[in-house]
Amino acid sequence: MSHRNVFAVALLSLIAAPDTAAQSLHVPDSLPPGVTAGMVRLGREIFRGKGNCHNCHGPEARGLLGPDLTDAEWWDAKGTYLAILQLVNYGVPIEQSARGVAMPPRGGSAIDDHDTQAVAAYVWRLSHPDDSLQVPVTAALIARGREVFLGPGGCHRCHGPEAKGDVGPNLTDAEWLHTKGSYLSIVGTVLSGVPAFRSRVRIEMPPRGGARLTDAEVYAVAAYVWSLGRKRNRE
Ligand code: HEC
Ligand code: HEC
Numbered sequence: 001m002s003h004r005n006v007f008a009v010a011l012l013s014l015i016a017a018p019d020t021a022a023q024s025l026h027v028p029d030s031l032p033p034g035v036t037a038g039m040v041r042l043g044r045e046i047f048r049g050k051g052n053c054h055n056c057h058g059p060e061a062r063g064l065l066g067p068d069l070t071d072a073e074w075w076d077a078k079g080t081y082l083a084i085l086q087l088v089n090y091g092v093p094i095e096q097s098a099r100g101v102a103m104p105p106r107g108g109s110a111i112d113d114h115d116t117q118a119v120a121a122y123v124w125r126l127s128h129p130d131d132s133l134q135v136p137v138t139a140a141l142i143a144r145g146r147e148v149f150l151g152p153g154g155c156h157r158c159h160g161p162e163a164k165g166d167v168g169p170n171l172t173d174a175e176w177l178h179t180k181g182s183y184l185s186i187v188g189t190v191l192s193g194v195p196a197f198r199s200r201v202r203i204e205m206p207p208r209g210g211a212r213l214t215d216a217e218v219y220a221v222a223a224y225v226w227s228l229g230r231k232r233n234r235e
Contacts, residue, residue, distance in 0.1 A: 032081035035121045042115075043122025051119050052107040061126055065101060070126045075099070079127060085120035137183055137223045145224030148217045155209050155221065163228055167203055172228045181229055187222040 047053040047061065056066035067075055075098040091105040106116055149155045149163065158168035169177055177200055179189045193207040208218060 032121075032124065034117075035081060035124065039118045039121040040125045041122075043118035043120070043125075046111060046115050046119045047122055050109055051111050051115065052109040053119065056103070056107070061123070066103060067099070069123050074127075079124075081120060081124045084123050085117060088116055088120050088123070137226065141220050141223040142227045143224075145220035145222065145227075148213065148221040149224050152211055152217065153209050153213055153221050154211050158205070158209075163225070167201070168205060169200070171225050174229060176229070181226075183222060183226045186226050186229075187219060190218050190222050190225070 047057075048059055053061070053066075056064055057069055058064045061069040063069070087103075088106060091107075092103040094100070094102040097103070111119065149159075150161065155163070155168075158166055159171055160166040163171040165171070174181075178194055178198070179186045190209065191207060193209070194205040196202055196204040199205065213221070
């Protein structure tokens with residue numbers, strides 16, 4: 001059997017495995033168009049600072065005079081990025097308020113358009129945490145992850161083309177140094193990397209392998225790595 005066939009068979013057994021469903025992670029596939037991670041970070045600062053939002057929604061946005069913005073329940077906005085942006089821009093006039101309390105436009109603050117977009121991005125993110133969209137580990141995700149591993153992720157440079165180890169450890173054995181072997185913990189390790197002081201070989205693995213991977217690519221490559229370790233576990 002060629003290597004490719006072995007791989008295909010391994011994938012099929014994965015799909016058929018009853019516990020595959022348990023190994024799923026809730027992740028957003030992408031941010032809304034126009035929204036960047038940088039905006040979300042900036043928006044958090046504005047929320048707690050010059051945007052005034054914390055005064056009525058609380059520093060963690062869990063609600064005070066204004067509603068909790070971290071739950072999935074919307075009083076006024078529809079929960080999409082654009083709806084949130086619009087609401088923050090215009091506020092909630094008293095006659096439209098569900099609780100009989102008004103929200104002034106932009107929280108009554110002097111934030112500009114750029115800051116308003118950022119704070120809306122942050123609020124959107126709050127109600128769409130990593131567990132809001134289910135991305136199960138599918139054969140397609142694993143196959144895509146293999147491409148990332150050998151391609152833009154550059155993982156093969158340190159872990160070898162077969163992931164059997166080089167500078168970085170063998171990822172196909174059942175021994176895990178930093179992750180717990182679960183899909184989620186592998187995602188976490190790939191996202192954060194391994195600092196040199198924690199590395200057994202005193203060599204750093206940079207966050208995302210030092211590559212410019214999107215979140216979606218990280219989820220895919222982690223699925224591939226998870227499938228390698230798991231395949232071995234079942235042998
Ligand atoms: C003066 C208090 C006050 C400030 C300051 C304030 N809000 Fe509000 N906000 C409210 C109130 C009150 C409501 C709910 C109105 C209602 O009862 O329908 C609300 C509603 C919202 C909603 C809609 C929530 C939903 O469930 O639909 C969002 C989003 C929101 N605020 C974001 C912000 C942001 C971002 C800022 C900072 C730029 C901000 N608010 C500043 C009082 C405030
Ligand atoms: C610059 C080299 C380098 C690159 C590139 C790299 N890694 Fe690593 N990786 C390492 C090192 C070094 C360690 C930790 C070694 C140790 O502790 O001995 C590691 C650890 C890991 C672990 C934890 C293994 C365990 O046993 O817990 C995973 C998972 C992992 N890497 C996946 C990846 C993925 C996926 C990529 C590509 C996105 C990648 N790595 C890119 C060097 C690298």
